[in-house]
Amino acid sequence: MDPRPKIETRNLDFFYGSKQALIKLNIACPEKRVTAIIGPSGCGKSTFIRTLNRMNDVVAGSRVQGKILIDGRDIHGSGMDVVDLRRRVGMVFQKPNPFPKSIYDNVAYGLRVNGVRSRDRLDETVERSLRAAALWDEVKDRLRENAFALSGGQQQRLCIARALAVEPEVMLFDEPCSAIDPIATAKIENLIQRMKNDYTVVIVTHNMQQAARVSDHTAFLMLGELIEFGETKTMFTAPSQKLTEDYITGRFG
Amino acid sequence: MTKNRLRQLKERAVKGFFFTHGILSTLVLLGIFALLLYTAVPAFRDIRVGEFLTTKLWDPTSPLKPVYGILSQIMSTLLVTAGALVIAIPIGVGVAAYLSDVAHWRVREIVKPIVEILAGIPSVVVGFLGIVLVGPFLAKISGQSHGLNALNGSLLLAIMSLPTIISISEDSLSAVPQVYSEASLALAGSRWQTLVRVKIPAALSGIIAAVMLGMGRAIGETMTVLMATGNARSFPTSFFQSVRTMTSNIAIELGEVPYYTTHYYALFAVGLVLFIMTFIVNLIADVVLRKYQEREL
Amino acid sequence: MKKKTFVQFLGFFALRVCLYLVLAALLVILFDIGKKGAGTISWEFLSKPPRRGMTEGGIFPAIFGTFLVTIVTAVLAIPLGMFTAIYLNEYARQSRLTRLIRLSIRNLSGVPSIVYGLFGVILFVNILEFGTSILSAGLTLGLMTLPWTITASEEALKTIPNSYREGSLALGATKWQSIRTNVLPYALPGMLTGTVLGLARAAGETAPIMFTGAAFYLPMLPKSLSDQFMALPYHLYIMATQHHDILKVRPLAYGTALVLIVLVLGMNMAAVVIRFRLRRKRRM
Numbered sequence: 001m002d003p004r005p006k007i008e009t010r011n012l013d014f015f016y017g018s019k020q021a022l023i024k025l026n027i028a029c030p031e032k033r034v035t036a037i038i039g040p041s042g043c044g045k046s047t048f049i050r051t052l053n054r055m056n057d058v059v060a061g062s063r064v065q066g067k068i069l070i071d072g073r074d075i076h077g078s079g080m081d082v083v084d085l086r087r088r089v090g091m092v093f094q095k096p097n098p099f100p101k102s103i104y105d106n107v108a109y110g111l112r113v114n115g116v117r118s119r120d121r122l123d124e125t126v127e128r129s130l131r132a133a134a135l136w137d138e139v140k141d142r143l144r145e146n147a148f149a150l151s152g153g154q155q156q157r158l159c160i161a162r163a164l165a166v167e168p169e170v171m172l173f174d175e176p177c178s179a180i181d182p183i184a185t186a187k188i189e190n191l192i193q194r195m196k197n198d199y200t201v202v203i204v205t206h207n208m209q210q211a212a213r214v215s216d217h218t219a220f221l222m223l224g225e226l227i228e229f230g231e232t233k234t235m236f237t238a239p240s241q242k243l244t245e246d247y248i249t250g251r252f253g
Numbered sequence: 254m255t256k257n258r259l260r261q262l263k264e265r266a267v268k269g270f271f272f273t274h275g276i277l278s279t280l281v282l283l284g285i286f287a288l289l290l291y292t293a294v295p296a297f298r299d300i301r302v303g304e305f306l307t308t309k310l311w312d313p314t315s316p317l318k319p320v321y322g323i324l325s326q327i328m329s330t331l332l333v334t335a336g337a338l339v340i341a342i343p344i345g346v347g348v349a350a351y352l353s354d355v356a357h358w359r360v361r362e363i364v365k366p367i368v369e370i371l372a373g374i375p376s377v378v379v380g381f382l383g384i385v386l387v388g389p390f391l392a393k394i395s396g397q398s399h400g401l402n403a404l405n406g407s408l409l410l411a412i413m414s415l416p417t418i419i420s421i422s423e424d425s426l427s428a429v430p431q432v433y434s435e436a437s438l439a440l441a442g443s444r445w446q447t448l449v450r451v452k453i454p455a456a457l458s459g460i461i462a463a464v465m466l467g468m469g470r471a472i473g474e475t476m477t478v479l480m481a482t483g484n485a486r487s488f489p490t491s492f493f494q495s496v497r498t499m500t501s502n503i504a505i506e507l508g509e510v511p512y513y514t515t516h517y518y519a520l521f522a523v524g525l526v527l528f529i530m531t532f533i534v535n536l537i538a539d540v541v542l543r544k545y546q547e548r549e550l
Numbered sequence: 551m552k553k554k555t556f557v558q559f560l561g562f563f564a565l566r567v568c569l570y571l572v573l574a575a576l577l578v579i580l581f582d583i584g585k586k587g588a589g590t591i592s593w594e595f596l597s598k599p600p601r602r603g604m605t606e607g608g609i610f611p612a613i614f615g616t617f618l619v620t621i622v623t624a625v626l627a628i629p630l631g632m633f634t635a636i637y638l639n640e641y642a643r644q645s646r647l648t649r650l651i652r653l654s655i656r657n658l659s660g661v662p663s664i665v666y667g668l669f670g671v672i673l674f675v676n677i678l679e680f681g682t683s684i685l686s687a688g689l690t691l692g693l694m695t696l697p698w699t700i701t702a703s704e705e706a707l708k709t710i711p712n713s714y715r716e717g718s719l720a721l722g723a724t725k726w727q728s729i730r731t732n733v734l735p736y737a738l739p740g741m742l743t744g745t746v747l748g749l750a751r752a753a754g755e756t757a758p759i760m761f762t763g764a765a766f767y768l769p770m771l772p773k774s775l776s777d778q779f780m781a782l783p784y785h786l787y788i789m790a791t792q793h794h795d796i797l798k799v800r801p802l803a804y805g806t807a808l809v810l811i812v813l814v815l816g817m818n819m820a821a822v823v824i825r826f827r828l829r830r831k832r833r834m
Contacts, residue, residue, distance in 0.1 A: 473662025
């Protein structure tokens with residue numbers, strides 16, 4: 001009954017220098033569903049999500065073992081170009097990171113580096129992306145203003161719009177709400193739920209209620225190991241592992 | 254696929270471009286040391302290293318027997334530098350403490366760029382002032398015929414090293430965590446006690462680095478000492494004596510020396526000693542400063 | 551309690567005196583040179599060559615020479631310095647080797663200018679056979695400026711948050727695209743400021759050019775980069791110490807000193823203005 005997996009990891013190990021951050025992870029994220037990654041801080045959830053678009057390549061001394069497949073193709077394979085990969089796999093970071101440019105230029109950034117010059121196409125994409133991120137009505141009269149003038153929650157939705165503009169297939173969220181207030185958080189959660197109609201979403205969160213609210217599947221990591229993976233509903237009502245139950249009921253974390 | 258290939262090639266070309274410049278700079282800058290060493294070494298075919306460093310007399314043009322000893326020059330450099338530091342350290346740290354602890358932030362914002370102006374004055378202008386202002390003044394108070402002596406050089410070098418000492422000391426005083434001073438103030442220490450007993454000790458490594466950098470600048474300064482210290486080739490015994498530092502000696506003789514003679518090589522050997530001295534001083538400052546900044550992080 | 555306040559009063563007073571001493575030194579310098587130099591400055595002084603064994607006339611050849619040599623310095627130091635900084639900060643792996651390179655570069659910025667002069671004599675004048683010329687002197691100054699330019703440019707690049715780079719990469723920009731469109735535009739004001747400050751210092755230097763190309767007196771302006779040249783700082787040195795009638799030419803020396811100070815401080819100010827302007831532009 002599950003749709004086919006969009007992203008699959010097979011025996012994924014990750015090292016920072018000699019320190020192993022991920023141990024033999026086997027996780028499959030179904031297509032057009034929201035998969036949440038939860039776990040106590042330092043469990044490797046951010047590291048995990050950053051391996052999916054190879055953002056960890058940048059970190060000196062890092063090393064990956066095992067396989068990550070997207071649509072069945074190895075993202076470290078020889079035919080895979082990291083730039084192409086990142087265009088297909090968008091990412092929203094923990095802290096809103098708008099560029100010090102206008103709102104318009106922020107959203108158009110990904111298209112422009114991709115070689116799109118057509119004014120009409122840029123205009124059209126900027127509007128569509130901002131609408132999709134539920135930000136259009138708030139900013140449509142001030143697209144030329146600097147993005148730093150927006151509130152934290154607006155900035156994060158701008159970052160979502162910016163990622164959507166390059167039309168990715170997968171959206172990765174690395175604790176997207178940890179730096180913003182509850183009302184803005186609710187807006188972003190709404191967005192994520194609507195997004196699964198078109199995208200495969202993976203979200204890292206330390207907020208279990210958030211995972212329960214937005215996700216279809218949940219993976220629980222601890223110290224780099226996968227403790228439990230399954231449907232969110234099942235996991236939050238009848239976890240199969242003692243550790244998961246302890247974590248979910250707030251006995252540690 | 255070919256589009257990707259093209260993009261990867263372009264990326265690699267750009268990286269190669271910057272890499273080439275990085276390597277070029279590094280090689281050239283390391284080449285300075287290598288070439289200096291290479292040109293200084295032939296001097297020691299005719300001069301013994303021990304003699305070179307411990308002989309007071311420098312008389313390369315003697316018709317009987319040329320003598321190459323740089324002890325007087327080293328001592329002159331150290332004397333003038335020490336004098337400069339004795340003047341510049343208390344004043345520089347005092348100004349830094351005033352700016353970080355006493356002055357209103359508006360005063361600080363105005364004074365800091367003004368101090369930077371001092372750093373921007375070319376050394377030849379400072380040397381000129383040594384001749385026209387400080388020299389006559391020193392001559393008057395000492396009763397000598399002219400005031401071109403070690404003290405003149407020290408006064409000028411003090412002025413030149415002040416901006417470095419002030420700005421780095423001020424940075425390190427300002428970087429002392431607020432909680433330190435708050436703890437002291439909470440124990441009914443006055444602001445003065447807090448400054449002297451808590452903040453200055455906490456910022457000490459930064460202040461030491463500042464002093465070392467100021468010292469490096471003083472040791473290597475050429476035009477100022479060349480113009481203001483009189484350049485007599487004697488062993489220095491007092492601040493009111495005319496002295497010739499290592500830098501002045503190179504500046505005076507390099508213009509007249511025939512290329513590729515022992516004298517020529519010997520001047521490069523003096524330069525090498527100077528290079529090593531300043532490099533060590535700067536290295537110490539750098540290590541102290543980096544360690545200190547890492548701790549701040 | 552009373553004693554405590556009194557000590558504090560005395561202490562703070564002493565600190566204030568330190569500040570006044572420094573400000574007084576600066577004022578005396580600027581006032582003395584400003585006052586005595588201003589009397590010499592005229593259109594003729596700025597636009598004419600020296601006459602009658604440099605006892606009369608102007609300093610135009612020295613201004614022109616300093617201008618030329620600074621251009622050579624800039625052509626060497628600016629691109630090489632900026633590109634090296636970009637390599638070190640954006641591309642190089644942060645290994646022990648890069649740390650060592652960085653450390654050497656920082657320390658080379660403290661090497662005495664006369665040592666660069668010595669190096670210029672061996673490499674440019676003798677080995678490469680550029681002779682004593684604008685080219686040799688400019689390249690020598692360029693090498694002296696290089697460590698400052700690299701360090702200042704790298705500092706400027708370091709102030710750009712990593713999230714600009716990561717954010718751009720995550721959108722599928724290549725590394726160079728990220729640097730070009732999302733790092734350099736914001737680092738450039740700082741890089742330029744540091745570079746212009748370095749050039750200002752180079753323009754005021756004497757020791758590195760004394761033996762690599764600066765001349766006592768030249769009847770004609772240089773025609774090519776392989777000619778010798780007159781330079782403001784060296785001219786001041788000559789007029790202050792080497793001239794046969796030092797007291798008579800003192801006003802000319804004061805005038806030269808004033809022009810040199812105005813030039814160097816003007817470049818400093820330009821650097822600050824560049825930073826201020828570009829920063830404001832970025833903010834809107």
